Amino acid sequence: MSLDVQGTFVSQKINKVRWIPxxxxxxxxxxxxxxDDDVNSVKVWSFESLDDEEVEYPKCLSEFPVEGDVTEIKFTDKNRIAVSTSDGNVRLLEISTYERSxxxxxxxxxEKLHRYGEDPCCCTAVAxxxxxxxxxxEDGVINYLNGHRGDVMRTIEGADSCSLHSVCFIKYHEIISGNLRGHMKIWDLRSSDNKPTASFLLAGDELAATCILSHPTQPHIILAGSESGSLAIWDLRMNSFPTSLLSAHAASVTEMQFxxxxxxxxISCSVSGEIWEWNMEAMIKSTKGADSQVATWMPLEDKNTMVVNSLMPTLHKPINSVNCDRGRIxxxxDNEAVYIIKNFKY
Known part of the structure; x- marks a missing residue:
């Protein structure tokens, strides 16, 4: 079956979308x-069909208003989400298991996890x-929060001299952060020392690391999307330079998901209004390690041509967020619409 793309106008610029598992x-x-609304919100939606029609449309089930823009939504378990906002706050919200509405x-x-003096500043990302x-x-601070007890376990003041844009857990107690100038730093959250355990550059140009992702089965492989639209891949076992640097989207990469x-x-999306599917098989050498895991990712000079498919026609506005669930994306x-792509072959 061919891909089926359906867009629905929702009257709000959407910065994050997440399927509820x-x-x-x-x-x-x-x-x-x-x-970018007078009052922003986190909304719960359900795809429902109208009057015996086969086509399903999103229907708003509930709404939680927030001050500031929603900058990130991440699950802590299947019914709880951490939501960060541009006023420096992070919330933990819970949805009912049985009654989604x-x-x-x-x-x-x-409150005010991120601030300049007494003035709040943007919490750009959570992991x-x-x-x-x-x-x-934006204040260059990292906070480590406990979603079970609700306390702040650790604050790293001055983690960076400029705005931090992205963060990702590599494993328990270890995170990687990316800043406005493309500097990537690894932090051990158990260490009493406020210094990174490793640091390296996204690329030669001083471009922001807009999103970071770790490989689901090989956590030593890290991907970062940049402000220029390129995609960098590191093997943290030899982490001074990217293993591969791929020219990708025409503008900043907004989000990626395996x-x-x-x-x-x-799957990646961009400020240029593109949403792409990458076949990462071309990046991997066929050699297998002793435990049948892939041993290495291809360095830049060995790389074959990447297979990349566009999943829908390019929009004239940024696509800010992407999320997959089985055969649906x-x-x-920013054109105030939500799109669902059906029949995705995975």
Whole structure:
């Protein structure tokens, strides 16, 4: 079956979209987080058909208003999400397991985690590892939060001299952050020393690391999207330079996700209005390690031509967020629409 793309106008610029996982069936519910509105919100939606029609449209089930723009939504477990906003706050919200239309419940709220003096500044990103949450912001500070107790376990002041744009857990107690100038740093959150355990550059140009992703089956492989639209891949076992640097989108990479079932499929979206599927098989050498894991990723000079497919026609506005669930891909854009791509072969 060919790809089926359906867009729905939702009257808000969408900065984040997330499918709400369902264990046994293909989920119909998802979260959106808005930005650039008078009052922004986190909304719960469900795809429902109207009057015996086969086509399903998103219907808003509940809405949780927030001050500031929603900058990130990440799950801490299947019914709880960490939401960061541009006023420096992070919230932990809970959705009912059985009644998706019930209002979202605020479990914890960490206020003014990021600030200049008394003035709040943007919390640009959060990452989660089960109930642990790491937040980064424009003030160059990293916060390590406990989503089980609601306390701040650690704050690294002056983690960076400029704005931090992205963060990702590599493993428990270890994160990687990316800043406005493309500097990447690895932090051991158990260490009492406020210094990174390793640091390296995204690329030669001083371009922001807009998103960071670790490989689902090989956590030593890290991918970063840049402000220029390129994609950098590191093997952290030899982390001074990217193993590969791929010229990709025409503008800044906004979000990437490996397909949850097939880690050889990578989905990326961009400020240029593109959403692409990458076949990562071309990046991997066929040699196998002793434990049958892939031993190495191809360095730049050995790389074959990458297979990249465009999943829908290019929009004239940024696509800010993408999320996969089995054969369906959800994306949200600045044209105030949510798109669902069906029949994706994974």
């Amino acid at each position: 369902d264990e046994y069936v293909e989920t119909k519910c998802f979260f959106t987080g808005s930005w 019930a209002p979202l419940k605020e479990v914890f709220k960490w 989660t590892m089960e109930t642990d949450i790491a937040s980064v912001g 397909h949850p079932v097939n880690p050889l499929k990578l 959800l994306c949200g854009a």
